[in-house]
Amino acid sequence: MQVLSPQFKPRATLALKDASLQAALGKARGGFVDKRAAAAAELPEFEQLREEAKAIKEHTLDHLDFYLERFEERVKAQGGQVHWARNAEDAQRIVLEICRKANAKTVTKGKSMVSEEVGINEVLEQEGIEVIETDLGEYIIQLAKEPPSHIIAPAVHKTKAQVSELFHAHHSKLGLTKVLTEVADLVNEARQVLRGKFFRADVGITGGNFLVAETGSSIIVTNEGNGDLTQTLARVHIVTSGIERVVPTLDDATTFLRLLARSATGQETETYTTVSSGPRRPGDPDGPEEYHVVLVDNGRSKMLAGRFREMLRCIRCGACMNHCPVYGAIGGHAYGWVYPGPMGSVLTPLFVGLDAAYDLPNACTLNGRCQSVCPVKIPLPDLLRELRHMQHEAKLSPWYQRAALAAWGFVASRPRLYHALTGLAVRALGWLGRGRGRFGYLPLASAWTKGRDLPAPQGKTFQEAWRERRGKSS
Amino acid sequence: MSEAREAILGSIRTALKRGPLSQPERQQLESQIATPPHHTRPHFGDDLARRFAAKLESRAATVVAVSRMADASGAVVDYLDRLGLPKAVAAAPALENLEWPQGLAVRFGRAETSDQVSVTPCFAGVAETGSLVLLSGPSSPTTLNFVPENHVVIVRAARIVRHFEDAWDLLRKEAGGIPRTVNVISGPSRTADVEQTIQLGAHGPRRLHVVVVNG
Amino acid sequence: MTSPVPAGPRIGLFATCLMDSFRPSVGFAAVKLLEDAGCTVEVPAAQTCCGQPALNSGDFATTRRLAKQVIETFAGFDYVVGPSGSCMATIKNDYPQLFADDPQWREKAEDLSRRSFELLSFLTDVLKVDRVKARFEGTVTYHDSCSGLRELGVKAQPRKLLATVEGLKLSEMQDAETCCGFGGTFCVKYPDISEKMASDKVANIEASGAGTLLGGDLGCLMNIAGRMKRLGKPVRVFHAAEVLAGMADGPGLAEPEVR
Numbered sequence: 001m002q003v004l005s006p007q008f009k010p011r012a013t014l015a016l017k018d019a020s021l022q023a024a025l026g027k028a029r030g031g032f033v034d035k036r037a038a039a040a041a042e043l044p045e046f047e048q049l050r051e052e053a054k055a056i057k058e059h060t061l062d063h064l065d066f067y068l069e070r071f072e073e074r075v076k077a078q079g080g081q082v083h084w085a086r087n088a089e090d091a092q093r094i095v096l097e098i099c100r101k102a103n104a105k106t107v108t109k110g111k112s113m114v115s116e117e118v119g120i121n122e123v124l125e126q127e128g129i130e131v132i133e134t135d136l137g138e139y140i141i142q143l144a145k146e147p148p149s150h151i152i153a154p155a156v157h158k159t160k161a162q163v164s165e166l167f168h169a170h171h172s173k174l175g176l177t178k179v180l181t182e183v184a185d186l187v188n189e190a191r192q193v194l195r196g197k198f199f200r201a202d203v204g205i206t207g208g209n210f211l212v213a214e215t216g217s218s219i220i221v222t223n224e225g226n227g228d229l230t231q232t233l234a235r236v237h238i239v240t241s242g243i244e245r246v247v248p249t250l251d252d253a254t255t256f257l258r259l260l261a262r263s264a265t266g267q268e269t270e271t272y273t274t275v276s277s278g279p280r281r282p283g284d285p286d287g288p289e290e291y292h293v294v295l296v297d298n299g300r301s302k303m304l305a306g307r308f309r310e311m312l313r314c315i316r317c318g319a320c321m322n323h324c325p326v327y328g329a330i331g332g333h334a335y336g337w338v339y340p341g342p343m344g345s346v347l348t349p350l351f352v353g354l355d356a357a358y359d360l361p362n363a364c365t366l367n368g369r370c371q372s373v374c375p376v377k378i379p380l381p382d383l384l385r386e387l388r389h390m391q392h393e394a395k396l397s398p399w400y401q402r403a404a405l406a407a408w409g410f411v412a413s414r415p416r417l418y419h420a421l422t423g424l425a426v427r428a429l430g431w432l433g434r435g436r437g438r439f440g441y442l443p444l445a446s447a448w449t450k451g452r453d454l455p456a457p458q459g460k461t462f463q464e465a466w467r468e469r470r471g472k473s474s
Numbered sequence: 475m476s477e478a479r480e481a482i483l484g485s486i487r488t489a490l491k492r493g494p495l496s497q498p499e500r501q502q503l504e505s506q507i508a509t510p511p512h513h514t515r516p517h518f519g520d521d522l523a524r525r526f527a528a529k530l531e532s533r534a535a536t537v538v539a540v541s542r543m544a545d546a547s548g549a550v551v552d553y554l555d556r557l558g559l560p561k562a563v564a565a566a567p568a569l570e571n572l573e574w575p576q577g578l579a580v581r582f583g584r585a586e587t588s589d590q591v592s593v594t595p596c597f598a599g600v601a602e603t604g605s606l607v608l609l610s611g612p613s614s615p616t617t618l619n620f621v622p623e624n625h626v627v628i629v630r631a632a633r634i635v636r637h638f639e640d641a642w643d644l645l646r647k648e649a650g651g652i653p654r655t656v657n658v659i660s661g662p663s664r665t666a667d668v669e670q671t672i673q674l675g676a677h678g679p680r681r682l683h684v685v686v687v688n689g
Numbered sequence: 690m691t692s693p694v695p696a697g698p699r700i701g702l703f704a705t706c707l708m709d710s711f712r713p714s715v716g717f718a719a720v721k722l723l724e725d726a727g728c729t730v731e732v733p734a735a736q737t738c739c740g741q742p743a744l745n746s747g748d749f750a751t752t753r754r755l756a757k758q759v760i761e762t763f764a765g766f767d768y769v770v771g772p773s774g775s776c777m778a779t780i781k782n783d784y785p786q787l788f789a790d791d792p793q794w795r796e797k798a799e800d801l802s803r804r805s806f807e808l809l810s811f812l813t814d815v816l817k818v819d820r821v822k823a824r825f826e827g828t829v830t831y832h833d834s835c836s837g838l839r840e841l842g843v844k845a846q847p848r849k850l851l852a853t854v855e856g857l858k859l860s861e862m863q864d865a866e867t868c869c870g871f872g873g874t875f876c877v878k879y880p881d882i883s884e885k886m887a888s889d890k891v892a893n894i895e896a897s898g899a900g901t902l903l904g905g906d907l908g909c910l911m912n913i914a915g916r917m918k919r920l921g922k923p924v925r926v927f928h929a930a931e932v933l934a935g936m937a938d939g940p941g942l943a944e945p946e947v948r
Contacts, residue, residue: 063495065483160669215652217652223666225663229620243482250642274657287654365873365886406751409751448877448880
């Protein structure tokens with residue numbers, strides 16, 4: 001997938017001016033937040049579960065090699081195949097080869113962020129294979145030729161009217177020419193169109209929310225049932241999953257399932273949780289003939305070593321972006337790659353480079369709300385600040401910013417000089433601003449005064465006024 | 475691909491600053507898998523059947539109770555009548571021994587696109603969230619759970635367990651290893667992908683009807 | 690609060706840089722509240738800034754230099770108190786982390802961390818102040834600044850004290866806990882996004898029907914007041930300490946001297 005993160009600023013500005021996007025974001029914002037808060041409040045054990053989930057992940061990461069091998073061994077014993085992908089190219093090649101062997105013409109897909117990350121669709125389409133996203137949100141953005149703007153609600157940026165236009169444009173060719181205005185009718189039409197695809201598909205690709213070492217299983221959760229039709233009706237089922245998704249046992253997975261639905265959509269549970277363990281067994285009247293799991297590293301094993309290891313706990317619930325005021329203002333596309341919002345602002349620089357994704361860690365107010373709702377307690381603000389530190393050390397920040405910081409640091413480490421200079425500046429500004437109490441424009445402060453006035457100082461610094469009133473104490 | 479496998483495992487071990495785990499260490503982890511640690515589970519009252527039904531209904535499923543297994547097929551006919559559906563169902567072969575009423579066409583096997591109603595058994599019910607645990611196998615095709623617009627599930631009240639972990643325990647004890655597919659179903663299919671408006675019947679069944687057999 | 694509070698504790702006031710330059714009246718309000726509660730307050734002249742601008746820009750070396758300055762300046766005080774959740778969270782939470790690899794300074798940073806408090810939570814949680822003698826006629830709404838709220842747990846404390854101000858009525862706004870878009874240097878690095886966030890905040894303030902906005906952090910208050918004035922809104926803005934000290938009779942933030 002093309003990396004547009006370097007254009008973060010202009011894309012964010014466009015997003016702020018996009019009336020449809022702002023309408024869609026406005027509708028989404030409150031819902032996610034309120035539903036999650038209610039779901040968490042209904043479960044007194046929620047905080048305890050967060051702690052335990054974090055501990056399970058930390059244990060698993062400490063023994064990641066063991067659990068992956070254990071998982072592989074169980075999958076093989078059940079007649080499935082495990083493939084290891086070091087990077088995106090490996091993953092693309094593996095999936096393509098499986099599809100070629102299966103002589104695939106049509107591939108259906110359940111929602112998988114890893115497959116977005118490694119760019120599966122493009123490769124299959126170049127091969128002349130028809131690829132159909134079946135999650136309704138993914139289907140909508142596939143028609144619109146856009147990447148997802150949210151990891152669990154990929155089309156959250158689209159209004160009903162836009163979906164209606166898209167469906168009309170694409171479904172008319174199939175003889176469905178009516179312009180639909182009700183959500184129910186739009187969903188029904190998509191159901192009708194996609195039904196045929198499920199039955200025609202040769203290969204079904206899904207993600208894996210969790211991999212279970214105990215049983216050699218992949219687990220997916222959906223509300224629509226699209227993942228189940230994808231993997232049950234196709235001849236071949238391919239699971240694409242990051243290596244960090246493995247957990248030791250079904251019981252461990254259950255702790256995460258309790259957190260995932262509540263954090264993601266504020267549901268107690270998603271409608272469908274499906275545990276898949278290999279291909280069709282003797283006597284089975286249905287199910288895939290082949291079951292493949294593609295374990296994707298793509299930089300994850302390196303993250304395991306350092307400060308960003310904590311990011312490997314992420315279960316892709318989307319709560320951080322649902323609660324991020326910056327995401328809420330600009331939506332997901334401005335971030336310019338697969339993962340938006342706070343988790344994306346940590347991951348994207350690690351995947352595509354500190355320079356290309358320079359803005360992402362910086363476009364954050366460090367308000368901490370993401371961390372407070374993260375089901376596995378990832379300290380996202382600290383990680384974003386660490387990325388800023390790496391950028392600073394690599395001298396990637398703009399020269400004028402580093403110069404200003406150095407000058408300020410020089411003065412702030414010399415209290416006498418600092419107070420002399422602030423005293424002068426405050427006196428001047430206080431005198432200039434006393435009439436209105438604020439400045440609508442100020443040279444050198446135009447970034448501040450662009451959208452807001454600057455309150456005028458009161459005329460003296462506190463230090464000066466204090467010493468005038470109280471003498472030279474301390 | 476074994477090259478990639480070794481590269482990834484090697485990279486993990488480098489990051490963890492160690493080599494492969496020793497045999498005793500592996501055995502220790504194996505034994506932890508064999509006896510999973512007891513994690514926190516939601517606490518709730520003892521009327522499991524009531525909670526099970528209430529939770530399912532809260533997600534737009536319908537629930538009826540009958541007193542014995544012989545009445546279950548009658549409940550299916552009632553359901554068809556209520557919805558004005560033709561008297562024909564696709565049922566899991568596992569239900570072949572059920573007494574099916576005259577006048578109801580029952581086809582046993584996997585689902586076909588023309589099927590409007592499926593009837594399946596259920597391995598266990600979970601009171602925690604009001605969820606049904608269905609296992610794939612020669613006598614219980616998975617397609618029945620997703621293809622028809624109406625899915626009727628017959629569950630014995632005695633098989634309603636408290637937590638998911640209890641269902642996994644049953645699975646470990648009774649099913650003889652994990653089946654190809656375990657479907658945990660907690661309501662009819664739904665989506666909220668258009669303007670966060672909840673719409674039932676996105677891809678899977680539009681309606682889920684649960685018959686609880688008390689006897 | 691492991692150790693008991695000494696009688697008449699000696700407080701070093703952390704005069705935050707925004708307070709020092711833009712709103713000394715907040716400093717005097719803080720002093721009055723602390724002295725009314727029986728404290729002795731001193732204002733060390735050798736202080737400048739906690740270093741947060743450098744910290745949040747990823748310049749940890751400069752931050753450490755300034756942190757050492759703060760640690761040394763405030764070495765002898767029973768407590769260090771400042772009228773800002775964000776500066777005090779930096780001192781309390783970030784300083785010890787900054788010296789993770791330097792045992793000597795880490796110890797000093799942890800000692801300072803234990804003695805450091807945000808003003809309003811210090812009054813209620815440590816000094817056990819449960820009422821103030823102040824009067825303020827009107828309806829106010831309260832913006833929970835992010836650092837104070839999430840890093841220091843400041844939420845109930847200001848409301849508890851404000852409830853004892855005669856004549857004051859609190860009308861909570863929608864999304865009081867949502868960031869106003871200040872974020873330190875964020876607001877000048879990403880002014881468009883910041884402006885949108887501030888506008889949302891202003892809309893919620895207006896919808897609350899309150900005539901006055903209060904908060905515990907000058908950065909956020911300057912941002913919101915600036916946006917509010919730009920949009921021509923009449924809502925006044927004060928630091929909560931000014932109201933609690935009975936010193937909110939002068940001009941609010943961004944208001945002219947003579948009203």
